Amino acid sequence: MLRVREDAIVTAVNRLLAEKGYDLMTVDEVAAEVGIAKASLYKHFSSKEALAGAAMIRVLDRALAHTDGLERDATLTPLARLHATARWTMQVQLAGEMPSLPAQNSALRTALSANRDYLDRLFALSDRLGAWIEAAQDSGALDATLPAEVVLYTLFARACDPVLGVLKAGGQHTDEQIIDWVLRSCFRGLEARPPG
Amino acid sequence: MLRVREDAIVTAVNRLLAEKGYDLMTVDEVAAEVGIAKASLYKHFSSKEALAGAAMIRVLDRALAHTDGLERDATLTPLARLHATARWTMQVQLAGEMPSLPAQNSALRTALSANRDYLDRLFALSDRLGAWIEAAQDSGALDATLPAEVVLYTLFARACDPVLGVLKAGGQHTDEQIIDWVLRSCFRGLEARPPG
């Protein structure tokens, strides 16, 4: 029962973080969406920061599970795995399931940097992507003149790229069309490629 | 005198928006930084949203002035002008002078979409960049399979790309080195280019 209730809370937090972001999400809203009193919510999570941490842990676990599947598929190149991962993050974002945290909120960052369960997963995902990035650079598929950390941060940033939401809000294109464009602009750039 | 005082207010708002973002910036902080009482501030600007609008107008005017210079330089190709514009926005961001507004705050977006002075400048800049984008696509310099709006939104998004701040926070690289990497990843992509 406790696990089910906490899952419902994290689901609500995840959705609200994706919809309004951390600063505009209120604990009252979370409680209302779950259908419990705010005081009950605080019996499960000690603070608003802890709620955000739980949502981030859930999405990181989903990402790690997805990369597990990619790692097991031996037919994929490292570049193909990175492509697939970026595509997955964009699908999650367009589905309204990507919690977005402000980079500027220092109280939140302090709390997250003390959250071991969150950090473990963040490092695990970074390690896995970092290995793929270096392999892709060694094979000549990724630009080896870019530091691996630049590529890694860029992929994380594209997971919450506002361009996706703006294009979706325009209402002129399908989700898959939007993802194709943003994915292509990320990996192949805005400039034209020489033919061939 | 009034103009000087309001300039000082906008400068403070601009800096605080760049540092903490809209939601975490308080009107008390703005007043304290200018060195006046909060009530005096409200004699100049009617709301927090109006303050944000004034800061956006200032940075858009700076951008328009910069693009004026690029337009006048007849030796530049459209692609070179877009490069220079993106580089300029990244320099502004790393200098701590790029106000960043949350895409999710609907009260703010409502106020901005009723701010004619802001919209005029946003459209003027979009039109100028849009013309360069189409010219660069026609000449084969930019990927013509990407809709011009996708390119435009991507350039606006890179102006507040969090990757810049994360790399700067690492403290390992100079601003110019960081800008070179992010600019290259934007225009030429993460993938390696075929030699030649």
Add this chain to the structure above:
DNA sequence: GTCTATAAGAGGATAGAC
């Protein structure tokens, strides 16, 4: 136009009964 003082309300967190 500047100030001090304060209204009005939102929001995070807790007390204490059941």
Add this chain to the structure above:
DNA sequence: GTCTATCCTCTTATAGAC
């Protein structure tokens, strides 16, 4: 563990004297 009721702080905005 759930509830109602409440505390307390922060924040936007305004009143009213000078």
